[in-house]
Amino acid sequence: MTIATPTGDTQTTIHKGLAGVVVDTTAVSKVVPETNSLIYRGYPVQDLAAHCSFEEVAYLLWHGELPTPLELDAFLQRERASRRASRSLLSLLAKLPDNCHPMDVVRTAISYLGADDPIEDDPTPSANLDKSLRLFAVLPTIVAADLRRRRGLDPIAPHSHLGYVENFFVMCFGEAPDPVILKAFEQSMVLYAEHSFNASTFAARVVTSTQSDMHSAVTAAIGALKGSLHGGANEAVMYDMIDIDRPENAREWLEGKLSRKEKIMGFGHRVYKNGDSRVPTMKAALTKVSEHLGDRRWLEIYDVLEAEMSGRTGIKPNLDFPTGPAYHLMDFDIGSFTPIFVMSRITGWTAHIMEQAAANALIRPLSEYSGTPQRAVGA
Ligand SMILES: CC(=O)SCCNC(=O)CCNC(=O)[C@H](O)C(C)(C)COP(=O)(O)OP(=O)(O)OC[C@H]1O[C@@H](n2cnc3c(N)ncnc32)[C@H](O)[C@@H]1OP(=O)(O)O
Numbered sequence: 549m550t551i552a553t554p555t556g557d558t559q560t561t562i563h564k565g566l567a568g569v570v571v572d573t574t575a576v577s578k579v580v581p582e583t584n585s586l587i588y589r590g591y592p593v594q595d596l597a598a599h600c601s602f603e604e605v606a607y608l609l610w611h612g613e614l615p616t617p618l619e620l621d622a623f624l625q626r627e628r629a630s631r632r633a634s635r636s637l638l639s640l641l642a643k644l645p646d647n648c649h650p651m652d653v654v655r656t657a658i659s660y661l662g663a664d665d666p667i668e669d670d671p672t673p674s675a676n677l678d679k680s681l682r683l684f685a686v687l688p689t690i691v692a693a694d695l696r697r698r699r700g701l702d703p704i705a706p707h708s709h710l711g712y713v714e715n716f717f718v719m720c721f722g723e724a725p726d727p728v729i730l731k732a733f734e735q736s737m738v739l740y741a742e743h744s745f746n747a748s749t750f751a752a753r754v755v756t757s758t759q760s761d762m763h764s765a766v767t768a769a770i771g772a773l774k775g776s777l778h779g780g781a782n783e784a785v786m787y788d789m790i791d792i793d794r795p796e797n798a799r800e801w802l803e804g805k806l807s808r809k810e811k812i813m814g815f816g817h818r819v820y821k822n823g824d825s826r827v828p829t830m831k832a833a834l835t836k837v838s839e840h841l842g843d844r845r846w847l848e849i850y851d852v853l854e855a856e857m858s859g860r861t862g863i864k865p866n867l868d869f870p871t872g873p874a875y876h877l878m879d880f881d882i883g884s885f886t887p888i889f890v891m892s893r894i895t896g897w898t899a900h901i902m903e904q905a906a907a908n909a910l911i912r913p914l915s916e917y918s919g920t921p922q923r924a925v926g927a
């Protein structure tokens with residue numbers, strides 16, 4: 549934006565990080581920081597987390613309406629039939645370095661699936677819907693296979709008679725946990741599914757705006773989500789909690805971090821300045837899991853950090869703060885936390901990719917040049 553100064557000069561206002569800039573409309577979700585609310589296609593996320601399966605929420609994000617029983621049945625059949633990872637994909641993943649980050653594995657897998665997809669270059673809405681469903685269905689198989697590989701175990705093939713969440717646990721650990729754990733995990737998947745123009749979704753929309761393909765857009769989104777200022781924070785939270793070790797150490801740990809002007813992972817948000825709408829639901833889920841397992845250590849560290857951060861800075865936790873310890877208690881490896889976020893956000897990303905493709909304009913902002921003034925070569 550160019551504005552005139554009182555002397556008549558023009559001055560460009562830079563919106564660093566696009567903070568506060570509205571770049572397009574979306575019908576997928578609405579974040580209202582003032583009322584601390586988040587709706588997906590009109591439904592409050594807390595209601596969806598309480599009453600709906602993750603599969604129903606995926607359907608809602610893509611189709612704009614919750615499924616009828618018949619629609620859900622057909623949807624589940626298609627999802628369950630698309631869970632298998634091909635032998636060639638699994639053998640490619642097995643060749644990746646053991647010490648690479650699990651997000652690198654997921655990113656590589658999606659890129660490979662694009663190369664292997666016969667309708668990759670078909671941009672029609674029905675082709676994009678098919679691709680979305682197949683990515684949604686196969687991602688848990690990829691994440692579980694990588695988790696097991698790092699534990700020296702062979703992959704477990706998906707079970708087509710199990711629901712999405714239960715099947716994921718079985719593919720990771722060989723058995724399903726107690727319903728308390730399943731419900732908490734499912735709620736985290738619903739809460740993570742969609743959040744308007746966050747950085748990874750925006751990355752996906754930028755790629756889509758060039759008329760590139762869905763797998764390229766999702767690959768870019770995974771790269772954006774990996775960073776610790778975005779989805780990578782759920783892993784950073786758990787490393788910090790392990791570093792803190794005991795609730796009685798938390799205050800001093802926090803003081804040290806703040807005095808060194810370091811960021812506290814899992815706190816703060818670009819849009820919510822007075823708390824993240826999703827945190828109360830996920831904190832309740834974390835509490836249930838902690839009580840069910842009889843392990844309140846991480847919850848107690850959580851409470852000290854939350855109270856001290858609020859008192860010292862006024863900054864509140866974001867969704868990554870409760871999910872980190874919840875996933876740790878569920879026995880997932882820390883490196884799998886952000887890939888699990890991918891399993892959920894694939895629904896929101898693909899809904900946005902389809903929305904962008906349906907009413908496209910190339911995303912290409914402007915910049916203000918701050919380099920050396922023009923000069924001649926050899927002058
Ligand atoms: C699912 C998600 O992606 S949620 C986000 C997950 N990311 C994290 O948890 C990482 C930690 N948090 C952060 O880095 C930030 O809060 C962000 C990147 C999420 C949002 O940042 P922005 O809106 O750009 O705010 P910004 O970073 O400018 O912070 C504003 C002020 O609050 C401070 N602040 C913000 N978050 C934190 C934090 N987590 N710890 C300490 N201070 C913080 C900043 O230092 C800054 O202070 P200053 O004005 O004195 O310089």
Ligand SMILES: O=C([O-])CC(=O)C(=O)O
Pocket residue numbers: 740742743745746747778817818819866867
């Ligand atoms: O909205 C954001 O900037 C980050 C976030 O919470 C999310 O993507 O879930």
